[in-house]
Each structure stands twice: as C-alpha cells, then as structure tokens.
Amino acid sequence: MTAQPLTAKHRIESIDILRGLIMLIMAIDHTRDFFHAGHPEPTDLAVTTPLLFFTRWITHFCAPIFVFLSGVSAYLAGTRRTKSQFSAFLIKRGLWLLAIEFLVVRLAQTGDPFFHTIIFQVIWAIGGSMVLLGLLVWAPLTVICIIGALIFFGHDILYLVNVGAVGNTFLWKLLLSGRGFGDVWVIDSDHIMIMAYALLPWTGVMLLGYVFGTLYKKDADAAKRRKTLLNWGLGLLALFVVLRYFNFYGDPAPWSSQKTASLSIISFFNVSKYPPSLLYLCMTLGAALIALSQTETVKNKLTDILVIYGNVPMFYYLCHWYLLLITFISLYLGSGYHLNQFDPKTGQPPASFGYGLGGVYLVWLIAIIILYFPCRWYSKYKRAHTQWWLSYL
Structure with missing residues (x-):
C-alpha cells in the first residue's frame, strides 16, 4: 500500500502550533528525568x-494533547484514503509505533541494549489506540463518538x-488500571514490565480526537469550528473545577x-495521570481546545517556529531522546562518575550527580535549539517528497 495522498493535504496551522508547543514542553520533563539532582518527586x-x-x-498537558491531536490527524488522513486503505494504514502505523516504543525509544531512555526494563508509555498508548481505531473506522462516526465518550467520562467508575x-491481572493493568512507574510486572529475575500508560483510557482520548477531526474538514465553517472548540474547552474546564472542588467524581x-496556600493550590491541581483521570483530561484538553480556537488566525515568528516542531512530531520525539541520552x-x-555507580534497583545515577532546576532548564533550552535545525530540514524534506515511509515518521 502506498501512503501517498490521494488528494492534496489540508493543514490547519493551529494544530501544528499546539503540537509544536507541547513537544517543546514535553522535553522539560524528560530533561528533568535525566539531569535533576536527587530526583525529588514533583507531585509529593x-x-x-x-x-x-x-x-x-x-x-x-503533553500526552493528552498529543494523543488527541493524533486522533484529529487520523481523521484528516482518512479523508485522503478509501475506508479499506485507511483502516490498513492505521493498523500498520499503530504496529509500527509499538515497535518504535519498545525498541528505539526504550533504548534511548535506558541506554540498555539488553532491554531489562520494558515500559508501556505514550507511544504505546498512541500505537495501541491507533490499532483499535483502525478496527473501529468501519463503524458509523456516531458509534465511535459514543464509545469514546463512554470511556472518557465513565472510566473513573x-x-x-x-x-x-481481576484488578491484579496483567491484562487489566495493561488495558485499564496501570498506575504509572510504580506498577511493575516481573517477567523473570532480569526483566520487568512497567504499565505506565493503561491503553483504553487513552484510546477514549484518541476516539474523541478523531470525532473532533470532523471540524477540520475542508468544507467546515472556520468561525463555527472556533466557537465549537471554545465552548467545549470552557465546558471541560468548568467541569474540572466543579468536580474537583467538591471531590465528587473524576479522580x-x-x-x-x-498547611500553606501554595500547597493547597498544588493539591487542587495535583490530578492523576496514571491512568489518566477524567479531571486530568478535562484540565488538559479543556485548555487545549481553547488554545486551538484562539490560535487559528495567529501568525508571527513564534508560531512559525512552533510549526516547524509540530510538522515533524515523531522525528522530533526520537531525536530528543537520543540527544538527551548522549548529553x-x-x-x-x-564529571568523573562511572557507569557502575548507577543504583541497580532504580537505574538512577548517584544522587550527587545532576543540577538544580535552573540547570535543568538550561540543558532543555540548549537541546530544543539544537533540535530546531534537523526538524526544519526534515519538515522541508517532507513537504518536497511523497515516499510512503514519510507517513510513518
């Protein structure tokens, strides 16, 4: 199957602007993982x-927006393919992402060529969700919307x-209740799996992103799209505030x-990512929808830069991991440390190695500046070429 588009591609730059922004923000967290001295837990x-x-x-905000926009982009990709081509494309691309997650990304994160630790993270969530979406695209859009909404609003039940x-079984944790990096499944004495991203809650996000993709059809009314995005964004944020304030449901x-006002504020916004709670998704995607509604007509030097990163998210994602690893x-x-000084249980370097948050942000800033140039080159290359593999990277 060729991935060459059957019709001309239709891009809305607000999608690339938001995607580029979250790709840059995402690298802050990964830089902190590598370089923050002592590795204190930010949510403790x-x-x-x-x-x-x-x-x-x-x-x-990064993972939910990334998954949601993957759903939007999937819908737009479907407008350029027949239903059978589209289904096959999603399944193949999803399986490709799973291979990338467990081989290429894992090597960059751990530097371990023997893969003693297998982590189910965001690319697994996107790839697995894409496979499920590839099976669901044969269903009417209304059915996909209902399934996505039931998962999104109801999984916290x-x-x-x-x-x-049942809650302690591997399949249940993998699909529904994986609680992040503390949820470990022992394979043998030398290999473990960590269920960081439970699949189905993230699939709900992608399905709703796919439904929202209908707002970006070529014949869609732009003013109506922006109003719809704004209203839904405000609605999700309002739902977050109400449910969170009363601790009624959703997390x-x-x-x-x-004991202090700042810690009370932190407690209020300290919602659960593993698995993604309804309040976590309302907070992040509510803001994302508002951003999409407000940036569609914005164009300046900053947005031009963000679009470069947003045009090539997977290329950037892989490059940033390996740049951080090499750095x-x-x-x-x-600094005079040795590889045998790593903690054999946690895989962490000595607590004395690393920098304060100022140093972390400096390393992050240098990294994203360096990555701008290969991303700009690849973005230009993608626009000028139509090889099948460009749809997979």
Whole structure:
C-alpha cells in the first residue's frame, strides 16, 4: 500500500502550533528525568516546591494533547484514503509505533541494549489506540463518538467498584488500571514490565480526537469550528473545577487543604495521570481546545517556529531522546562518575550527580535549539517528497 495522498493535504496551522508547543514542553520533563539532582518527586506534597511542581504540571498537558491531536490527524488522513486503505494504514502505523516504543525509544531512555526494563508509555498508548481505531473506522462516526465518550467520562467508575482479583491481572493493568512507574510486572529475575500508560483510557482520548477531526474538514465553517472548540474547552474546564472542588467524581486522589496556600493550590491541581483521570483530561484538553480556537488566525515568528516542531512530531520525539541520552552520558562521565555507580534497583545515577532546576532548564533550552535545525530540514524534506515511509515518521 502506498501512503501517498490521494488528494492534496489540508493543514490547519493551529494544530501544528499546539503540537509544536507541547513537544517543546514535553522535553522539560524528560530533561528533568535525566539531569535533576536527587530526583525529588514533583507531585509529593512532602518534598515538592511550587517551581518543581509547576515544572511537572505543565508537562501534564503533553500526552493528552498529543494523543488527541493524533486522533484529529487520523481523521484528516482518512479523508485522503478509501475506508479499506485507511483502516490498513492505521493498523500498520499503530504496529509500527509499538515497535518504535519498545525498541528505539526504550533504548534511548535506558541506554540498555539488553532491554531489562520494558515500559508501556505514550507511544504505546498512541500505537495501541491507533490499532483499535483502525478496527473501529468501519463503524458509523456516531458509534465511535459514543464509545469514546463512554470511556472518557465513565472510566473513573472503576475506582468506585471492587473488581476483586481481576484488578491484579496483567491484562487489566495493561488495558485499564496501570498506575504509572510504580506498577511493575516481573517477567523473570532480569526483566520487568512497567504499565505506565493503561491503553483504553487513552484510546477514549484518541476516539474523541478523531470525532473532533470532523471540524477540520475542508468544507467546515472556520468561525463555527472556533466557537465549537471554545465552548467545549470552557465546558471541560468548568467541569474540572466543579468536580474537583467538591471531590465528587473524576479522580481517585481527592484534594485537601494544606498547611500553606501554595500547597493547597498544588493539591487542587495535583490530578492523576496514571491512568489518566477524567479531571486530568478535562484540565488538559479543556485548555487545549481553547488554545486551538484562539490560535487559528495567529501568525508571527513564534508560531512559525512552533510549526516547524509540530510538522515533524515523531522525528522530533526520537531525536530528543537520543540527544538527551548522549548529553547525559557525556556530562555524567565528564564529571568523573562511572557507569557502575548507577543504583541497580532504580537505574538512577548517584544522587550527587545532576543540577538544580535552573540547570535543568538550561540543558532543555540548549537541546530544543539544537533540535530546531534537523526538524526544519526534515519538515522541508517532507513537504518536497511523497515516499510512503514519510507517513510513518
């Protein structure tokens, strides 16, 4: 099958602007993982600070927006293909992303060529969701919308019921309840799996992104699209505030008043990402929809730069991991440390290695500046060529 478009591509730059922005923000969190001295947990109220929490909190927006926009882009890709071509494309691309996640990304994250740790993260969530979407595209759009909405708004019901022993099974954790990097499944004495991203809640996000993709059809009314995006964005944020304030539904970790006002604010916004709670998704995607509605007619030097990154998200994603890995190894060894000083249980370097948040942000800034140039080159290359593999990278 060729991935060459059957009709001319139709791009709305607000999508690339938002995607480019979250790609840059995402790298802050990964830079912190590599370089923050001592690796304090940003969401632990006992040790966090406002700046540390904010550094983590702003990156909460990345995965939901990335998955949602993948759904939007999937819908637009479907307008250039027959139904059978589209279904096959999504399934193939989803399987390709799974291979990328477990081989290419994992090597960059751990530097371990023997893959002792397998982590189900965001690319797994996108790839797995894309496979499921590839099977669902034969259904009417209304059915896809209903399924997506039921998952999106209803999956937190699982926290209110007792599922018994089923809740401890591998499949249940992988599909529904994986609780992040502390949810470990032992394969053997040398290999483990970490269910960081439970698949089905993220699939709900992609399905709704696919439905919202209808707003971006060529014949869609732009003013009506912006109004719809704004109203839905405001609605999701309002739902977040109401449900969060009353601790009624939507997150397994209720907020509470703390000893200081700043910690109380942190508690309020400290919603659950693993798996993504309804309130987490309302907070992040509500803001995303508002951003999409407000940036569609904006064009300046900053948006031009963001579009470069947003045009090539997977290329940027892979490059940034390997750039951070190479930078980490260079600075680590250059500081006089040795590889045998890593903690064998956590895989972390000595607590004495690393920098404060100022140093983390400096490394991040240098990294994204460096990445601008290969991203600009690849963006130009994609616009000038139509090889089949360009749809997969």
